[in-house]
Amino acid sequence: MKSQRTITRLRRIEGQVRGITKMLEEDRYCIDILHQMQAVKAALARAESEILKDHxxxxxxxxxxxxxxxxxxxxxxxxxxLFDKLKR
Amino acid sequence: MKSQRTITRLRRIEGQVRGITKMLEEDRYCIDILHQMQAVKAALARAESEILKDHxxxxxxxxxxxxxxxxxxxxxxxxxxLFDKLKR
Amino acid sequence: MKSQRTITRLRRIEGQVRGITKMLEEDRYCIDILHQMQAVKAALARAESEILKDHxxxxxxxxxxxxxxxxxxxxxxxxxxLFDKLKR
Amino acid sequence: MKSQRTITRLRRIEGQVRGITKMLEEDRYCIDILHQMQAVKAALARAESEILKDHxxxxxxxxxxxxxxxxxxxxxxxxxxLFDKLKR
Known part of the structure; x- marks a missing residue:
């Protein structure tokens, strides 16, 4: 069984991505949207690390x-x- | 108005993240999940590039x-x- | 004129890279070498940031x-x- | 023994870094310098991959x-x- 913590983390990331779509639809300021995307990337990196440790x-x-x-x-x-793919 | 293409792209990323949550719940193989996460990161990078060009x-x-x-x-x-945040 | 601080930083990076070549020639442990390479990448990122601000x-x-x-x-x-190249 | 190919690669990277220092000293255009730094980062990534495979x-x-x-x-x-350090 994968850790419940990682599943919760991914659900939160899904919500963050939905939030970015909404920002785009509401024509919010590009730079604010790009900062939100950095937050999603950082959250994905933490989830990756958890999954790898689990593995x-x-x-x-x-x-x-x-x-x-x-x-x-x-x-x-x-x-x-996997390491080779990561560096891109 | 943000481009419809970018909105569609973000919706697809949201679906990909939901797919990863499902893979975790179904206890799928970690390495397959980690490869899916690389695909999400690549898709986010393409969306970032579009938003920046739009900006x-x-x-x-x-x-x-x-x-x-x-x-x-x-x-x-x-x-x-933004550039400073990006490199992390 | 570019900042002297950035020039000094690049000379230090050159020394770090030379140090890695020496570690390879002395057949040092791979993991130690790979950690040294992360240090070089972090130093390059700091220099990039300085050059961009100067620009x-x-x-x-x-x-x-x-x-x-x-x-x-x-x-x-x-x-x-440049931003597009960076994300790779 | 580490592969001679990797040692040669690192010597070439050292030369590239020295070239960037020279560009800074000659006050060359920042954007050209930043593109050269992307080339160094890509070359380091290839060397990392070789060292990891060797390991x-x-x-x-x-x-x-x-x-x-x-x-x-x-x-x-x-x-x-190492994977955890890499993603930064």
Missing amino acids: ASHCVEDAIRSGNSEEQRGKVAELVD | ASHCVEDAIRSGNSEEQRGKVAELVD | ASHCVEDAIRSGNSEEQRGKVAELVD | ASHCVEDAIRSGNSEEQRGKVAELVD
């Missing part, structure tokens, strides 16, 4: 406990691949 | 046409301030 | 004082273009 | 082969910690 302590931990080298290599390859 | 061709353009130096300085200060 | 208070300020709308539009277009 | 195929691979769970957990914790 490390569950899925990756299972692979470590299994003692199965192939499974472990698979987990490492996934993390390296 | 340049409307609000900043108005300040240029006004010939009012103080107003122009204000617009530049806002952009520099 | 706003000199070149952009000159365009504002000139009262030349075409020149002002050119400065805005350059900033928007 | 995965050597240090992490050794931990997998060792069959030592504590060592494996240590490697995962380091990657999660």
Whole structure:
């Protein structure tokens, strides 16, 4: 089970994005909208960090406990691949 | 008026975030969720770019046409301030 | 004239990059090297911010004082273009 | 041994940073300098990616082969910690 805290966080982000759509529809000032978007990006980064830690302590931990080298290599390859996407 | 294209884009991002919440609730694989989050961040970056261009061709353009130096300085200060937030 | 502080900062970054090359040659631990690279990226971001502020208070300020709308539009277009590159 | 390719890449980045210092000293146009800094950041990102892959195929691979769970957990914790720093 994913943490309830992360689910709550994502619901809040969804609300923030809806708020930005409303700001656009009400023709609010662009710079205020762009600052709101920075807040959404920061909130997404915090959620990412939680999900990754959850992944490390569950899925990756299972692979470590299994003692199965192939499974472990698979987990490492996934993390390296994700890291590559992240930097963009 | 903000462009309808940007509003549509934000609505789609809202749907993507809702999809991620659902993935979390259904306990989907963390790495798949993290890849979805990269897609949301890329979509937000495209929306930001559109909003900024809209800002340049409307609000900043108005300040240029006004010939009012103080107003122009204000617009530049806002952009520099936003740039500083962006890099985090 | 660019600020001496920024020039000093860039010389320090050059030294940090040389330090990373040395760490690679001495086959130091990858994770330590990667943390050093984060430090370089943070230092570059601070230098960028200084250069942009310098730009706003000199070149952009000159365009504002000139009262030349075409020149002002050119400065805005350059900033928007830079902003687009930044998000990668 | 770290790859010679990565060492060469870092030497080239060092040269690029020295070039930026020179541009500052010669009072070159700020926007041109800022574009050069984007090029350095992109080159650093490519080097990071190479070093991380090197890390995965050597240090992490050794931990997998060792069959030592504590060592494996240590490697995962380091990657999660690095990921957290990266997003800034």
